[in-house]
Amino acid sequence: MNFAVISDNLLYFMVGSWPNGPIGGAALTVLLSLASALASAVLGLALGIALSQSKGWPGMALRTVLGFLRAVPVLMLIFWIYFLLPVVFGLDVPGVGAVTVALALIGGAYLAHAVSAGIDSLPRGQSEAARALGLGRWDALRLVILPQALPRMAPSFVNQWVALIKDTSLAYVIGVSELSFVATQVSNRVMVYPAEIYLFVAAVYYILCMIVEVGIGRAAARYRIRPA
Amino acid sequence: MFDGFLAPRYLAWLLEGFGVTLTLSALTSVVALGLGFILCMARLSPVRLVAAGAGLWLSAFRNTPLLVQLFFWYFGVSALLPENWTGWLNASHGDFAFGLGWPSFEFLAGFVGLTLYSAAFMAEEYRAGINGVPGGQILAGRALGLGSGVIWRRIILPQAARNALPPLAGQVMNVVKNSSLTMAIGLAELSYASRQVETETFRAFEAFGAATLLYILAVAAIEAASQVLIARDPLRRAARP
Numbered sequence: 270m271n272f273a274v275i276s277d278n279l280l281y282f283m284v285g286s287w288p289n290g291p292i293g294g295a296a297l298t299v300l301l302s303l304a305s306a307l308a309s310a311v312l313g314l315a316l317g318i319a320l321s322q323s324k325g326w327p328g329m330a331l332r333t334v335l336g337f338l339r340a341v342p343v344l345m346l347i348f349w350i351y352f353l354l355p356v357v358f359g360l361d362v363p364g365v366g367a368v369t370v371a372l373a374l375i376g377g378a379y380l381a382h383a384v385s386a387g388i389d390s391l392p393r394g395q396s397e398a399a400r401a402l403g404l405g406r407w408d409a410l411r412l413v414i415l416p417q418a419l420p421r422m423a424p425s426f427v428n429q430w431v432a433l434i435k436d437t438s439l440a441y442v443i444g445v446s447e448l449s450f451v452a453t454q455v456s457n458r459v460m461v462y463p464a465e466i467y468l469f470v471a472a473v474y475y476i477l478c479m480i481v482e483v484g485i486g487r488a489a490a491r492y493r494i495r496p497a
Numbered sequence: 498m499f500d501g502f503l504a505p506r507y508l509a510w511l512l513e514g515f516g517v518t519l520t521l522s523a524l525t526s527v528v529a530l531g532l533g534f535i536l537c538m539a540r541l542s543p544v545r546l547v548a549a550g551a552g553l554w555l556s557a558f559r560n561t562p563l564l565v566q567l568f569f570w571y572f573g574v575s576a577l578l579p580e581n582w583t584g585w586l587n588a589s590h591g592d593f594a595f596g597l598g599w600p601s602f603e604f605l606a607g608f609v610g611l612t613l614y615s616a617a618f619m620a621e622e623y624r625a626g627i628n629g630v631p632g633g634q635i636l637a638g639r640a641l642g643l644g645s646g647v648i649w650r651r652i653i654l655p656q657a658a659r660n661a662l663p664p665l666a667g668q669v670m671n672v673v674k675n676s677s678l679t680m681a682i683g684l685a686e687l688s689y690a691s692r693q694v695e696t697e698t699f700r701a702f703e704a705f706g707a708a709t710l711l712y713i714l715a716v717a718a719i720e721a722a723s724q725v726l727i728a729r730d731p732l733r734r735a736a737r738p
Contacts, residue, residue: 340670340716342677344688345709352701431560438562442681449564456572464573471561471569478560 274462275469278455282470285446293446295473297365301437301447302477304369306430309376313429316377317384318410338378343436346371351443364445372436376429383425387418423489430485431478438474448473503703507694511704514690515711521604521686522673522715525611529672530665532612533619540624551620558617564678566614571606571682607679611672619668626661627653659730666723670716677712687711 275282285293292300320331338346351367354360362370391414399409438449446454452470456463503511539551558566578586586602600608630653638648680689691708695701 337713340674340713341709342674342688342712344677344680345691345705345712348688348692348695348701348705349709352695353705356701435560435562438564439678441564449562449568452565453568456568462576464569464577467565467569467573471557471565474561474565475557482560 270465271462272465272469274455274459274465278459281455282448282451282473285451291446294451295448295477297446298434298437298448298474299477301365301368301372301440301445302430302434305372305376305433305437308369308373309380309429309433310426312373312377313380313384313426316381317388320381320385321388322406322410335378335381338374343371343375343439344442346375347439347443364440364443367443368437368440368445372433375436376433379432380422380425380429383422383429384418387422387425388414390421391417420489423485427482427485427489430481434477434481435474503694503698503700503707507698507704508707510690510694511687511707511711514685514687514708515715517604517684517686518673518676518711519715521607521611521676521679521684522669524608525615525676526669526672528608529612529615529619530669532616534623536616536620537623537627540620541627555617555620558614559621563610563614563675564681567607567610567678567682570610571603574606575602601684603679603682603684606682607676607684611676611679614675615668615672618671619665622661622664622668623657625664626657626659629660630656662727663723666719666726669723670719673715673719674712 281294283294284296285291287293287296316331316335320328320335323331347367350371351362351364354362354367388410395413395417396409399413400406404412437447440447441449441453444450448470452466456466502508536551536555539547540555542548542551575586586605634652634656635648638652643651676686677688679686680692683689685693687708691704695704698704
């Protein structure tokens with residue numbers, strides 16, 4: 270094992286060719302993760318609320334779309350967005366954008382079910398009591414249901430965000446210069462010690478995932494509303 | 498050009514790719530379901546060191562990207578192994594099993610990477626299934642004078658299997674979906690084939706559409722199979738004398 274290849278290329282692993290070129294490496298991985306985590310949370314919350322509130326055919330339609338997103342490999346979805354949108358709509362999607370949208374859609378689809386399950390897990394009496402107090406449907410949701418349901422969903426959000434961090438590596442297949450791509454570049458250039466390079470890269474991802482898992486887990490535990 | 502859809506030649510590529518996806522997924526699922534159970538048992542071991550080691554192992558495989566793990570197995574391990582080993586692995590060894598040829602190094606690396614990754618997730622599903630068995634069940638078993646082996650086999654595991662079946666089916670679906678990443682190490686599975694067809698024909702919609710449909714078909718088949726298994730409740734059968 271020879272880890273000199275890591276220290277020699279450390280800056281490149283961390284930020285890519287920045288500041289002389291576009292930002293890449295681990296920094297781009299973090300940016301991709303943040304953007305898709307935020308977008309998936311907003312999407313998951315909105316779709317989850319819609320899922321729990323809709324009955325009949327709109328609910329069925331939503332369920333079908335979410336089922337589709339959950340059945341398709343992330344890689345396929347990235348292909349759809351990256352290669353198809355330019356052909357169909359004539360708009361050129363940058364790789365970073367395609368990956369963010371794909372990850373947000375998949376993450377949102379998984380979170381929607383978690384959010385809807387979290388809302389449904391509350392006793393019916395909660396929303397009935399809120400309505401009886403004269404709150405509208407939206408206010409009942411915002412003031413009574415969500416504050417109780419959100420802490421219950423925290424583990425799902427953490428799991429999904431960890432999955433998102435790992436899935437940003439798929440940007441590699443369309444040539445986005447995030448950490449995995451940069452790693453293969455270095456590996457191809459130096460032609461030696463690929464095991465060391467990929468172990469190091471795995472360790473960086475591990476640390477990023479742990480920050481989310483431990484960090485958010487702690488924060489969520491602190492704000493958890495304990496049942497009276 | 499091709500009367501609306503892809504020429505038979507390209508459809509054949511896609512179907513061949515689908516065959517590789519199914520073979521890899523099936524082999525991976527079977528081995529990972531077994532390995533996952535062993536890892537779960539190690540994680541629950543009363544020996545502290547074994548449990549901690551298993552915990553570290555599971556955490557490492559669950560919290561790093563599958564793509565990086567595949568790169569490690571494909572590029573890294575071939576560099577670490579003695580040269581004649583790699584040569585041996587790459588060479589043809591005639592008939593391997595069931596009249597199939599010796600698998601390519603891409604397939605082997607993909608299989609090892611996907612199996613170790615999936616087994617770590619399955620181990621946690623088994624563990625959740627076992628933890629979901631109420632503690633009173635174990636105490637009741639002890640009160641009846643049953644030994645711990647019998648308690649495990651007749652009380653805990655049948656109920657745990659019932660709990661774990663749906664999430665494990667989900668993990669098998671994930672195996673099929675995750676097998677798409679092996680295209681990055683050059684395995685000619687379904688995603689690889691669809692990309693190849695797209696490059697040759699410029700028919701992105703047909704190429705990705707066909708591949709997407711095949712993935713959905715495979716995932717739906719697993720879902721249906723799991724529903725059948727759930728309907729034939731393992732608990733009811735286990736309870737029979």
